[in-house]
Amino acid sequence: MRRFACGERPGWREIAREAGFAFHTIDGAPYWDESHAYAFTLTEIEEVIEAPSAELHALCLAFAADAVEDERILASLAIPEPVRDTVRASWRRGDPSLYGRLDFSYGGSGPAKLLEYNADTPTALYETAVFQWLWLEQGLAEGRLPAGSDQFNAVHERLIARLGEIAPPGLFAFAADSSGPEDLGTAGYLQDCAVQAGCETILLDLGQIGLRADGAFCGPDERPFAGLFKLYPWEWAFQDAFGPAVAAAPTRFLEPPWKMVLSNKGLLAHLWAREPGHPNLLPAYFEGDPACASLGAFVRKPLLSREGANVEMFSAEGTRLAGEPGPYGTEGYIRQGLAELPCFDGRRPLLGAWIVGDAPAGLCIRESEGPITGDGALFVPHLIEPA
Amino acid sequence: MADDREAQADFGRRRPAEPAPAVTPPDRSASKRSQTVSTVLVASAGLAALGLGSLDRTAPSKDVLVYVDAAACAADGIRPADECRSDYATARAAYPSTAPHYGSSPECEGHHGTSHCQPDPNAPTQFVPRMAGYLLGRRAADWVTPEPVYDHRQGHGGHDGSYCTGSGGKVSTGSGGHASSAKLKPAAAKATSFGGFGGSGKSFSSFGSS
Numbered sequence: 332m333r334r335f336a337c338g339e340r341p342g343w344r345e346i347a348r349e350a351g352f353a354f355h356t357i358d359g360a361p362y363w364d365e366s367h368a369y370a371f372t373l374t375e376i377e378e379v380i381e382a383p384s385a386e387l388h389a390l391c392l393a394f395a396a397d398a399v400e401d402e403r404i405l406a407s408l409a410i411p412e413p414v415r416d417t418v419r420a421s422w423r424r425g426d427p428s429l430y431g432r433l434d435f436s437y438g439g440s441g442p443a444k445l446l447e448y449n450a451d452t453p454t455a456l457y458e459t460a461v462f463q464w465l466w467l468e469q470g471l472a473e474g475r476l477p478a479g480s481d482q483f484n485a486v487h488e489r490l491i492a493r494l495g496e497i498a499p500p501g502l503f504a505f506a507a508d509s510s511g512p513e514d515l516g517t518a519g520y521l522q523d524c525a526v527q528a529g530c531e532t533i534l535l536d537l538g539q540i541g542l543r544a545d546g547a548f549c550g551p552d553e554r555p556f557a558g559l560f561k562l563y564p565w566e567w568a569f570q571d572a573f574g575p576a577v578a579a580a581p582t583r584f585l586e587p588p589w590k591m592v593l594s595n596k597g598l599l600a601h602l603w604a605r606e607p608g609h610p611n612l613l614p615a616y617f618e619g620d621p622a623c624a625s626l627g628a629f630v631r632k633p634l635l636s637r638e639g640a641n642v643e644m645f646s647a648e649g650t651r652l653a654g655e656p657g658p659y660g661t662e663g664y665i666r667q668g669l670a671e672l673p674c675f676d677g678r679r680p681l682l683g684a685w686i687v688g689d690a691p692a693g694l695c696i697r698e699s700e701g702p703i704t705g706d707g708a709l710f711v712p713h714l715i716e717p718a
Numbered sequence: 719m720a721d722d723r724e725a726q727a728d729f730g731r732r733r734p735a736e737p738a739p740a741v742t743p744p745d746r747s748a749s750k751r752s753q754t755v756s757t758v759l760v761a762s763a764g765l766a767a768l769g770l771g772s773l774d775r776t777a778p779s780k781d782v783l784v785y786v787d788a789a790a791c792a793a794d795g796i797r798p799a800d801e802c803r804s805d806y807a808t809a810r811a812a813y814p815s816t817a818p819h820y821g822s823s824p825e826c827e828g829h830h831g832t833s834h835c836q837p838d839p840n841a842p843t844q845f846v847p848r849m850a851g852y853l854l855g856r857r858a859a860d861w862v863t864p865e866p867v868y869d870h871r872q873g874h875g876g877h878d879g880s881y882c883t884g885s886g887g888k889v890s891t892g893s894g895g896h897a898s899s900a901k902l903k904p905a906a907a908k909a910t911s912f913g914g915f916g917g918s919g920k921s922f923s924s925f926g927s928s
Contacts, residue, residue, distance in 0.1 A: 351760040464755045481749050488752040523759040537916030544909030553910050573914030
């Protein structure tokens with residue numbers, strides 16, 4: 332793994348505009364950054380990222396199977412009691428999932444360490460699947476990137492194939508908070524994939540979702556949704572007025588409710604308890620567990636934090652090294668052994684391994700200056716070195 | 719919704735070295751990336767400009783067709799005969815359970831007109847209007863659920879519609895008679911509610927980690 336300067340494509344902003352990628356710059360700050368890129372060997376991709384991602388995802392599924400049947404586990408994840416039957420039913424029914432993103436710390440040596448699983452509402456999908464791919468193809472065609480370079484990125488093809496497999500017959504809706512360009516972009520991109528998979532689709536704002544007298548969720552014209560992709564965390568959806576209606580709805584959700592047990596930092600403590608010493612896991616415990624004392628330097632994470640919010644880093648002596656503000660934490664915390672993000676030229680990359688269906692499908696990298704990757708992190712493309 | 723599927727952008731075709739890529743790995747099937755990536759909606763509209771479902775949550779009148787039976791529908795020639803028949807079957811099947819029920823014959827006739835009511839065969843103490851016909855969309859693509867319509871006594875409930883639906887929708891035919899073209903004004907009290915999702919949080923982009 333190395334970071335190298337490749338220089339921007341001249342006119343990439345115009346290319347982005349043509350491709351429909353409007354949020355490459357967010358509130359005046361850059362988000363897409365192709366002045367540099369990361370290069371991996373094929374062995375690194377396959378043995379350090381891909382194979383462990385497949386294995387960890389399988390461990391997560393095994394955990395989910397146990398978790399949904401175990402009230403103590405569900406309670407440890409702060410999943411409210413009225414919601415548990417819905418989560419359990421969705422697992423028992425075999426509701427399929429579409430995608431997720433495992434986030435790793437890895438700097439070129441040793442095993443990649445799992446930091447968390449964004450299993451419910453991951454974004455950075457379009458940038459990964461389309462614009463990063465286009466960057467590589469154009470770089471190859473114009474001779475700016477080494478001939479024979481590849482990329483770990485079958486995300487687009489795999490999403491279309493997966494949607495084709497799991498889409499229920501009927502109208503398939505894609506909903507997000509339309510005031511967020513990234514959110515809407517992610518939902519809109521998945522809608523696009525679904526159209527290519529042969530689905531009849533609609534894109535709408537979360538607030539446009541209706542609930543019919545027959546219990547089905549629907550759009551403004553009251554036509555029922557057979558499927559509903561919602562880029563909206565389950566813990567929020569269940570607090571909403573429509574939350575209690577999910578249980579009896581014939582509408583099938585993506586991600587399914589059972590993803591709640593994975594999109595939760597408590598997962599990390601449970602995985603460590605099930606697989607202590609696993610090379611891709613960091614020791615992790617729920618706060619209050621005496622074993623926390625064994626951690627040395629650690630990171631304190633709210634169970635439901637997103638975008639690095641409320642994440643704090645402590646030295647072995649208990650000195651607070653870094654922290655991000657945010658609204659989370661009343662639901663509880665875990666403490667996870669610190670695996671500092673590597674530093675390349677003063678930048679710290681975080682590796683996101685995409686899972687589509689149940690298999691690894693690609694990679695994205697977000698780069699930040701500080702030790703905690705927040706919403707200001709840049710998206711930086713990657714390639715696989717020619718053999 | 720953004721539905722400009724004509725404007726398909728195939729990124730693969732945009733490369734300068736048309737038609738063959740300048741660089742092709744010897745065995746592309748073994749590569750770790752997608753063979754082709756193209757979008758059908760995103761590229762034409764832009765991710766930020768994708769059309770959303772109509773925000774209009776009122777219930778505007780819909781253009782519908784009303785016929786006494788499938789034969790009348792087929793004879794009119796607007797909808798194919800097989801669709802007339804299947805929609806009629808749908809409406810007919812819905813009739814026993816969706817017909818409005820009344821506790822007495824006068825109550826029923828007050829709403830639907832003299833001799834337009836009968837005891838419910840499944841619950842003889844209750845009265846239901848006879849099925850006067852059925853409504854269906856002008857086109858299959860209109861997604862109008864076929865349903866029974868009932869005669870409506872002129873002026874009852876403040877509307878002069880020719881027919882009504884089981885849920886209280888008003889069906890107005892152009893001539894006031896048994897014409898095929900009609901307007902359906904759904905009942906004012908809608909059972910569907912909106913706005914029940916999205917209240918607990920605002921936009922996020924959830925890559926954060928540490």
